[in-house]
Amino acid sequence: MNNTIPRKPSSIWSVITASSMGTLIEWYDFYIFGSLAVVLSTKFFPADNPTAAFLSTLATFAAGFVVRPFGALFFGRLGDIIGRKYTFMVTLLLMGGATFIIGCVPSFETIGYAAPFIVLFMRLLQGLALGGEYGGAATYVAEHAPKGQKGFWTSWIQTTATVGLFISLLVILFTRTMLTPEQFDLWGWRIPFWVSILMVYVSYLIRKNMSESPAFAKAKSEGKTSTNPLKESFGNRYNLKFVLLALFGAAMGQGVIWYTGQFYAMSFLERVMSVNPEQVITILVLALLGGTPFFIFFGWLSDKIGRKAVMMSGMLIAILSYRAIYEKMYQTTNLENKTEMVERRTEDQALKQLGDIQDSVFTTIRYFEDGTVVTETRTWHLEKGVSKIVSGKTQIAQAKSIEVNSADKWILTFLVWIQVLFVTMVYGPIAAFLVELFPVRIRYTSMSLPYHIGNGIFGGLLPAISTYFVSNAQNEGKADFYLEGLWYPIIIGAICFIIGVIYITKKMTTRYTD
């Protein structure tokens, strides 16, 4: 039986549904890890130093991103040799299995260092799977799309990253709402990981009835597929120059703008501004909901006026406006701009028992005239009734949570939404742009690598690097320390914009439009 011959004609909508759903689930799987980074750091890494534990998780997060290009190479090669469909079936199952296992791993306290090692290994598998999935889905849809409409049709695949993040946040929010904070901290955080396996199974059932892409099936039946896609893609100067241009002139800037708008914004709200985590999720969910349709719009627009015009406009506007946007965000919850109602301040002390651990918790709640409520807690970790001392230091954890008022919440939602809009401009057309840059025989491999280096490495490392810049500037006492993290996306975005504007030509981007 020849599996590359389509078994039945597929309508473009069934292709979109099957492709998008699987890709969406992969993004969901990938992002719940990032969205639960703070909880995971306490479960899987030694918690003596919360910052170190958080950075360890970010490092694991980065490991997941850094390994993506290798997934792109491995699965891209397979996809160009044996076909798009079977390759992204494998990536789907690999991702689902790894995610489920992360949800089952006992904590560091239970099994020691085996816990972070297993989590790290599963995270690497997730990165590999994602590296193979996206290029396959984008190529598969583009090869089904009518001529002149690739931007519109592939933009549906482009929504999946944001919708996957959106659903991951919704599942986490729902789980948090249904459980007490103690239950969520003890075992509830595992639920979003377990949910994945059900979604993967449904997606597998849908995908297994799809037929191979017509362009690849035709190439294979004519014996025109590549026998060594890696060599053809990267060992050939003619193709390599387009791979480099796709990376430095498009994917690199797109990656940092994506992660600034959707991940750094979340990290900034939660860690720099100390906004209540549930409010942060609500803000992000609303912004993503309002922004997602624009992926389709800008994908469609790129069919009309060109991919380059849309992507470069988005990149330029983003890098010029980031500092103003983040300044406004920070000042919105800056307590120096608000008046406290001192007479309403409450202070409370309580003993808290969580398993074998006993803490003495001091809580201060401050109310402000505009409706902002600030909860500050100082937690003394106790051992036999006295303060626990590790390495000569008393173990005290301090936390601040700001519950913003309704007006401020909408202002923050609007400011995050603008950033999502920039994301839709640069990300909506990029799948079609990459697909049209490379021929069928090496398309999966060639487009996957720059995409995953741009997004996985340049974009994926953004939260870690920017957070580091902010904490460094804070330690040095800089007044506008909170804006320092933006230099990374601004500089990378600016270099990418200049390269893209000067070197990308219409002829290059219309070479393979069939």
Next chain:
Amino acid sequence: MNAIKRFLGIVWIILALGMGYFLVTFGWPKFVSGTQDGLVFGIIILFVLLPLIVLGLMVFGYYALIGEYTQDE
């Protein structure tokens, strides 16, 4: 425009070298700092970002300089 593309090839090569210098001077102290976060960032900067940016941008600059990107006009 072709002359600008070629000339900028030199700029990308210089930028690659400059970024390489910056990444080494920034990343090495982190790498040997002895702290967990310093080590993580040192590894990321020295072994991931540095080779990618320096080698990738240099090859890109070289291609621009020899006119690889002007042949597609």
